[in-house]
Amino acid sequence: MKKTTGVCLLACVVSFVASAAGATQKPVEPIAPATGTNEAKAELGKKLFFDPRLSKSGFISCNSCHNLSRGGTDNLKTSIGHNWQQGPINSPTVLNSSMSFVQFWDGRAKDLKDQAGGPIANPGEMAFTHDLAEEVLQSIPGYVTEFKSVFGKEKINIDQVTDAIAEFEKTLVTPNSRFDQWLEGDKEALTADEQAGYKLFENSGCISCHYGMGMGGGSFYKMGMVEEYKADSPSEGRKDVTGKEEHHFMFKVPTLRNVELTYPYFHDGAAQTLTEAVDTMARHQLGKKFSRAENGQLVAFLKTLTGDQPRSRSPPCRLQATRPRNPNRLSKAVQGL
Numbered sequence: 001m002k003k004t005t006g007v008c009l010l011a012c013v014v015s016f017v018a019s020a021a022g023a024t025q026k027p028v029e030p031i032a033p034a035t036g037t038n039e040a041k042a043e044l045g046k047k048l049f050f051d052p053r054l055s056k057s058g059f060i061s062c063n064s065c066h067n068l069s070r071g072g073t074d075n076l077k078t079s080i081g082h083n084w085q086q087g088p089i090n091s092p093t094v095l096n097s098s099m100s101f102v103q104f105w106d107g108r109a110k111d112l113k114d115q116a117g118g119p120i121a122n123p124g125e126m127a128f129t130h131d132l133a134e135e136v137l138q139s140i141p142g143y144v145t146e147f148k149s150v151f152g153k154e155k156i157n158i159d160q161v162t163d164a165i166a167e168f169e170k171t172l173v174t175p176n177s178r179f180d181q182w183l184e185g186d187k188e189a190l191t192a193d194e195q196a197g198y199k200l201f202e203n204s205g206c207i208s209c210h211y212g213m214g215m216g217g218g219s220f221y222k223m224g225m226v227e228e229y230k231a232d233s234p235s236e237g238r239k240d241v242t243g244k245e246e247h248h249f250m251f252k253v254p255t256l257r258n259v260e261l262t263y264p265y266f267h268d269g270a271a272q273t274l275t276e277a278v279d280t281m282a283r284h285q286l287g288k289k290f291s292r293a294e295n296g297q298l299v300a301f302l303k304t305l306t307g308d309q310p311r312s313r314s315p316p317c318r319l320q321a322t323r324p325r326n327p328n329r330l331s332k333a334v335q336g337l
């Protein structure tokens with residue numbers, strides 16, 4: 001089956017069934033380290049990623065829900081945002097998200113920059129506004145200097161904020177997993193069980209959806225291709241974006257990189273363990289039931305996909321002062337928070 005870059009329609013489903021039967025396979029590739037990074041911009045983006053002052057409460061940063069020491073997720077069934085509101089959907093990892101063809105489970109953001117403005121202004125997440133975020137950043141001298149040196153402008157705007165965050169996120173790749181070492185020729189890197197797990201992954205059709213460098217992130221597929229899946233979340237997947245019935249319950253195939261760390265699984269966070277997630281995938285996507293031994297081999301294989309994690313030391317304390325020192329420089333709206 002050829003690489004799907006959009007929503008997979010009926011013809012694609014038919015060809016998928018052929019490929020699931022082992023007719024064709026998509027390749028997986030080792031992760032290449034990030035290249036071409038604008039270091040200064042990424043460094044600024046890192047500070048913003050960790051900065052709770054971009055939220056209304058002053059408590060929530062991107063890292064709250066995409067914790068870089070927890071595989072880029074919050075390990076919650078669904079995320080908790082402003083005022084302890086429980087969100088409707090599981091937080092996907094930000095690790096390797098630069099490899100995805102679109103962002104969000106339903107693909108409503110076209111790239112990382114487009115995505116990054118969303119959570120700041122989402123009332124259920126950081127609950128701020130873009131205007132207030134600009135104003136707060138403009139009131140912090142360290143940021144003014146740094147934005148100026150990166151973007152060459154006196155005035156900070158949200159476009160620069162999302163640009164910098166996206167540049168940082170592009171550095172969050174995780175090369176050098178044991179599986180990648182094995183793909184690159186180190187035959188000792190995987191045990192016999194793990195290799196058997198990869199064979200099952202190829203031969204039973206997992207790879208037709210979880211392919212490419214990210215082993216996911218390349219297409220939308222219906223959750224419940226063979227057996228209907230009843231979700232705990234109200235999301236209708238891609239249909240929420242296009243309004244089309246045929247897109248009902250289609251989700252972006254998630255990356256399987258670092259999947260050992262990114263529990264719980266699925267858009268509704270319903271599966272607690274990899275054993276459960278593999279069992280669900282087999283039944284709902286492939287109409288299969290793996291034996292305990294096979295499931296164990298697949299899980300063992302999935303655990304070899306954990307790569308080098310980004311070093312996530314908090315940014316230096318120069319920008320870590322709490323609220324801006326001179327509140328008189330802020331508008332009433334900001335002071336009233």
Ligand code: HEC
Pocket residue numbers: 049060061062063064065066079080081082087089090091092093094097100102103104105106112115116117119120124125126165
């Ligand atoms: C309150 C928790 C929360 C906060 C704070 C938050 N996110 Fe998210 N993030 C989520 C959830 C939940 C999703 C999935 C939403 C969806 O798909 O509908 C998501 C999705 C994403 C995605 C898409 C990943 C993918 O594979 O599709 C990226 C990238 C991302 N967030 C980055 C950020 C950045 C950058 C910030 C800070 C500006 C941020 N997030 C703040 C919870 C959060």
Ligand code: HEC
Pocket residue numbers: 016201204205206207208209210220221222223225251252253254255256259262264265266267268274277278281282285286298
């Ligand atoms: C027809 C396409 C398709 C096939 C085949 C498929 N998957 Fe998936 N996979 C998906 C989609 C779509 C999701 C997201 C579903 C959701 O969240 O509701 C997913 C989610 C997952 C997750 C959860 C990841 C996370 O972070 O939440 C794991 C683990 C997984 N698949 C493993 C497998 C394994 C192992 C196989 C083979 C036994 C397999 N998949 C076969 C499309 C597929």
